[in-house]
Amino acid sequence: MLHTITVLVENEFGVLSRVAGLFSGRGFNIDSLSVAPTNEETLSRMTIVTRGDDQILEQITKQLNKLIDVIKVIDFTDGSAIEREMALIKVTAEDVSRAEVLRIVDIFRAKIIDVTPKSYTIEATGAPAKIDAILELLRPLGLKELVRTGPVAIGRGAKGWKG
Amino acid sequence: MKMNGARILLECLKLEGVETVFGYPGGTVINLYDELFSFKAIRHILPRHEQAGVHAADGYARATGKVGVAIATSGPGATNTITGIATAYMDSIPLVIITGQVPTALIGNDAFQEVDIIGITRPCTKHNFLVKDVKDLATIVKKAFYIARSGRPGPVLIDLPKDVQIATTEFSYPESVDIRGYKPTVEGHPRQIEKAVSMILASRKPLIYVGGGVVLANGAEELTDLARKLGVPVTTTLMGLGSFPENDPLSVGLLGMHGTYCANMAVTNCDLLVAVGARFDDRVTGKIATFAPHAKIIHVDVDPTSIKKNVRVDLPIVGDVKGVLSRMLKVAAEQSAKVKAFAKDLAPWRGEIEAWRVKHPLGYKSSTSVIKPQLVIQKLRELSDPDAIVATDVGQHQMWTAQFFQFNKPRTLLSSGGLGTMGYGLPAAMGAQAAFPKRQVMVICGDGGFQMNMQEIATLVQNRLPVKIVILNNNFLGMVRQWQELFFDKRYSQTCMELPIDFVKLAEAFGAKGLRATKPAEVESVIKEGFKIPGPVIMEFKIAREEKVLPMVPAGASLNEMVLNA
Ligand SMILES: Cc1cc2nc3c(=O)[nH]c(=O)nc-3n(C[C@H](O)[C@H](O)[C@H](O)COP(=O)(O)OP(=O)(O)OC[C@H]3O[C@@H](n4cnc5c(N)ncnc54)[C@H](O)[C@@H]3O)c2cc1C
Ligand SMILES: Cc1ncc(C[n+]2csc(CCOP(=O)(O)OP(=O)(O)O)c2C)c(N)n1
Ligand SMILES: [Mg+2]
Numbered sequence: 268m269l270h271t272i273t274v275l276v277e278n279e280f281g282v283l284s285r286v287a288g289l290f291s292g293r294g295f296n297i298d299s300l301s302v303a304p305t306n307e308e309t310l311s312r313m314t315i316v317t318r319g320d321d322q323i324l325e326q327i328t329k330q331l332n333k334l335i336d337v338i339k340v341i342d343f344t345d346g347s348a349i350e351r352e353m354a355l356i357k358v359t360a361e362d363v364s365r366a367e368v369l370r371i372v373d374i375f376r377a378k379i380i381d382v383t384p385k386s387y388t389i390e391a392t393g394a395p396a397k398i399d400a401i402l403e404l405l406r407p408l409g410l411k412e413l414v415r416t417g418p419v420a421i422g423r424g425a426k427g428w429k430g
Numbered sequence: 431m432k433m434n435g436a437r438i439l440l441e442c443l444k445l446e447g448v449e450t451v452f453g454y455p456g457g458t459v460i461n462l463y464d465e466l467f468s469f470k471a472i473r474h475i476l477p478r479h480e481q482a483g484v485h486a487a488d489g490y491a492r493a494t495g496k497v498g499v500a501i502a503t504s505g506p507g508a509t510n511t512i513t514g515i516a517t518a519y520m521d522s523i524p525l526v527i528i529t530g531q532v533p534t535a536l537i538g539n540d541a542f543q544e545v546d547i548i549g550i551t552r553p554c555t556k557h558n559f560l561v562k563d564v565k566d567l568a569t570i571v572k573k574a575f576y577i578a579r580s581g582r583p584g585p586v587l588i589d590l591p592k593d594v595q596i597a598t599t600e601f602s603y604p605e606s607v608d609i610r611g612y613k614p615t616v617e618g619h620p621r622q623i624e625k626a627v628s629m630i631l632a633s634r635k636p637l638i639y640v641g642g643g644v645v646l647a648n649g650a651e652e653l654t655d656l657a658r659k660l661g662v663p664v665t666t667t668l669m670g671l672g673s674f675p676e677n678d679p680l681s682v683g684l685l686g687m688h689g690t691y692c693a694n695m696a697v698t699n700c701d702l703l704v705a706v707g708a709r710f711d712d713r714v715t716g717k718i719a720t721f722a723p724h725a726k727i728i729h730v731d732v733d734p735t736s737i738k739k740n741v742r743v744d745l746p747i748v749g750d751v752k753g754v755l756s757r758m759l760k761v762a763a764e765q766s767a768k769v770k771a772f773a774k775d776l777a778p779w780r781g782e783i784e785a786w787r788v789k790h791p792l793g794y795k796s797s798t799s800v801i802k803p804q805l806v807i808q809k810l811r812e813l814s815d816p817d818a819i820v821a822t823d824v825g826q827h828q829m830w831t832a833q834f835f836q837f838n839k840p841r842t843l844l845s846s847g848g849l850g851t852m853g854y855g856l857p858a859a860m861g862a863q864a865a866f867p868k869r870q871v872m873v874i875c876g877d878g879g880f881q882m883n884m885q886e887i888a889t890l891v892q893n894r895l896p897v898k899i900v901i902l903n904n905n906f907l908g909m910v911r912q913w914q915e916l917f918f919d920k921r922y923s924q925t926c927m928e929l930p931i932d933f934v935k936l937a938e939a940f941g942a943k944g945l946r947a948t949k950p951a952e953v954e955s956v957i958k959e960g961f962k963i964p965g966p967v968i969m970e971f972k973i974a975r976e977e978k979v980l981p982m983v984p985a986g987a988s989l990n991e992m993v994l995n996a
Contacts, residue, residue, distance in 0.1 A: 277611060281560075285552060292553050322738065329735040335557045335577060338611040 269298065270324055271350060271420045274313040274331055275339040275428070278304050282336045286313065289334065295319065295327050299417025310338070314419045339428065343420050352418040353392045355380075356402070359409030360387040368408060375401045386411060394418075435564040436465040436595040439528065442571035444471045445603050448499050450490060450864050451475070452483040456503020457543060458530030461595040475864055475893055478885040480507050482857035484514025485883070488523050489858030492844045493819055494865045495648060497524045497578050504530045505543030508589075509550070513851060515585050516554040520848025521669060522646055524583035526574050527555075533593040534562055547589050556584030564597040572607050581614030582733040583646055614732060618749030618757060626704070626728050626745055627761045631772050633702035633726075635779045636662045639685065642669025642847070643707015643731060643751050650674070650840040652755035653706065659762055661773030663783055665693040667708050668847045672837035682783055683792070686714035687983045688829045691790035694981075694989040696783050697722050705729045707751045710740040711848070720988035730754050790981070790994055792833055801950050803827060803902045803973045806957075807834040810872065810900065813957050817842065818870040819862045823855035823879035826908040829979040831874045853882030856899060860886055863895040870961065872898040877927060878907045887940040890966040898960055899968045901933055904975045912978050916993070937968040946970045 276282045283302060290297050298316040305312045317327060324342060331340045343350075360368045361384075368387050372379060375397065381388035391401050395418050402413070422428070433441070439462065443451065450473045455463045466474055477483040480502040487498030498518075502511050508529040518525045532541040548560050557577050559570045567590075574586040630636055644653050650673040657664045657680055664674045665685040674681055685693040697703065703725040708714070715721040718740060726744040729737050730751060737746045747754055762769050794804045807830050810820075820835060821844040822828040828845060837843050844862060846854040859873035880901050890897050907925040914922050934944030943963050947956040953971065960969040981992040 281548065281552075284549070288552050326735065326739060333733070333735055335609060335612045 453501030480510035485857035486861035489861030493862035525585035618754035637700040640670040641708025647751035649752035692786035821859035823875035852879035
């Protein structure tokens with residue numbers, strides 16, 4: 268089962284490799300990982316998508332917490348978070364398909380950010396499932412290149428955790 | 431006062447109470463060694479290999495409970511420490527390792543003797559630090575010692591570039607440190623502890639399963655007290671040996687792969703297993719699906735990752751063993767009448783265990799013509815001081831020591847359990863002897879593992895460390911040979927050492943003494959004589975070459991499927 272975990276870490280050199288090394292060393296999966304500093308400059312926030320049963324997830328959270336540079340770990344699984352991901356997508360767009368791409372972009376409230384006579388580059392944002400959906404429609408038209416950020420997540424409701 | 435980084439490091443060590451360090455000089459620590467030359471507060475011991483230096487610091491730490499300290503230069507010096515660090519990491523031993531590093535400006539340039547030791551040691555240290563500014567040095571040392579010794583202990587490495595050793599700054603040592611990402615839970619939850627006592631009092635066939643955490647927490651006294659008050663039998667892991675006196679009638683001895691029949695039967699039949707500072711290692715559990723199949727499990731451990739890692743747990747208690755056990759004692763004292771009745775009611779269970787012990791006691795076939803290794807171990811116990819410290823190497827001799835020596839006090843057995851590092855024993859004994867110059871310290875090793883760090887006899891002689899080196903010589907890599915005998919049709923592929931070495935002459939070449947026994951009748955006199963000699967001694971025993979360690983639970987089998995005699 269997929270889990271989205273948010274990890275608040277010291278914004279120090281080497282921390283990313285400690286986290287990544289923990290996953291590879293213990294045979295845990297990383298589906299995606301995104302990391303950037305927060306509004307407090309000494310902290311970075313990672314969003315990791317991983318998979319495993321409850322027992323594995325419990326180990327992942329505990330092992331992450333055990334790292335000295337990890338300050339907080341939250342396992343967002345039960346729909347308690349909003350997730351957003353961005354994708355940059357280069358598709359073939361010639362003749363008839365140019366209009367079709369525009370229609371799809373419009374439906375998904377995506378944006379065209381680069382145009383050539385033979386292609387469109389699209390910026391799409393949304394929940395990971397939405398990105399999957401737009402890709403499914405675009406793929407038959409000819410996907411030339413794809414970059415996904417992996418999701419970032421934030422808890423629902425008024426309560427925030429600092430950083 | 432303004433000082434250079436090298437001096438600051440030494441001042442910090444002194445303030446941490448470090449008296450002895452084990453280290454090896456080189457280009458990137460030459461400034462540190464120059465400061466050390468006139469720094470009298472710290473005794474420096476020069477091993478003959480950095481691996482041995484770290485094992486010695488580890489033996490020092492296991493024997494004393496203090497943080498062991500080792501120093502190495504960058505590059506090859508640093509890589510030589512890895513096995514020592516990994517050994518300590520697997521057994522949760524508190525160490526601070528200081529490595530020299532090329533000057534900060536050269537880091538990443540493939541400079542002479544540069545390795546990324548921070549990257550290399552990341553998975554085998556509890557934490558590590560690269561010091562980039564001399565102003566951070568004192569705080570980093572403070573943090574390193576705090577992290578090494580608190581919570582679940584472990585090795586911490588400090589990588590110290592040469593220019594940082596030379597740079598100067600005002601020295602002040604912080605009184606304490608606060609690390610926001612590191613707050614180990616030390617105090618066990620009071621309600622969970624009360625629940626644990628109720629669960630114990632409701633059980634009919636309880637068993638306490640004691641691990642290295644009890645030794646690390648200095649909780650042997652509380653544990654012994656609790657087990658005796660409750661009348662509950664105790665089994666120990668290899669790492670837990672000594673934390674409950676094996677001469678106590680409640681002791682059922684070692685459990686696991688080479689555990690006693692009665693311990694493994696007790697685990698398989700108990701209705702409550704109270705794990706204290708033990709981590710359900712695969713050498714202990716055998717096949718997980720059939721491990722303690724009838725038991726509820728209580729697990730006390732300071733490290734949450736140890737809990738529910740391998741087995742289901744009914745009542746977890748995260749906290750320090752010592753505190754949790756004293757609290758349990760208090761809760762038990764509040765209902766002393768009930769506890770007394772409970773202890774009495776356990777008589778049938780204790781009787782059941784006793785019957786298993788009588789049915790298949792630990793034993794061996796004695797011989798008058800060839801020396802049985804078990805006999806040597808029994809004689810060593812008989813003829814040594816009650817507080818003697820025993821280091822072992824890894825192999826058959828290690829298991830015979832665990833089975834037959836009888837450990838009654840904590841911190842008297844030093845053995846590499848988790849990593850199983852051959853070559854560990856001699857330097858570990860050296861470290862323990864450096865800590866306790868007056869106590870009897872011996873290492874029991876095999877002919878194979880001894881040869882992995884035998885250069886350290888030089889260190890023993892030079893530093894007047896009178897370690898007694900017992901070699902159980904079967905001229906085999908015996909433990910592997912045993913597996914080949916049992917599971918590979920006696921195809922002894924590369925396990926016969928072929929070349930017979932004259933260990934007596936070897937001792938003499940280093941300026942130590944050497945003794946040899948080839949017949950059972952000589953065992954006692956060699957041990958007596960060896961213990962009488964004031965300096966380091968090799969006592970070589972030519973043992974029955976194909977003796978096996980039994981009982982044995984084959985890999986992947988259930989604990990009650992022991993091979994008793996093969
Ligand atoms: C050849 C060979 C054969 C072996 N055969 C056996 C065998 O038959 N039987 C056997 O038992 N072992 C055997 N071992 C050893 C085995 O590999 C493990 O090292 C050992 O079983 C682990 O012991 P432990 O569970 O006590 O854990 P340790 O490694 O000692 O771990 C200690 C546990 O206590 C916790 N802890 C630490 N400090 C505290 C504290 N202050 N408070 C609370 N908890 C704390 C830690 O978090 C950890 O979970 C063998 C090893 C070798 C090399
Ligand atoms: C560094 C290292 N290499 C290999 C092993 C695998 N191993 C475990 S026990 C053993 C044999 C040890 O032989 P010896 O030291 O003679 O002891 P014995 O078993 O004969 O008592 C070997 C090779 C190990 N544990 N450590
Ligand atoms: Mg041997």
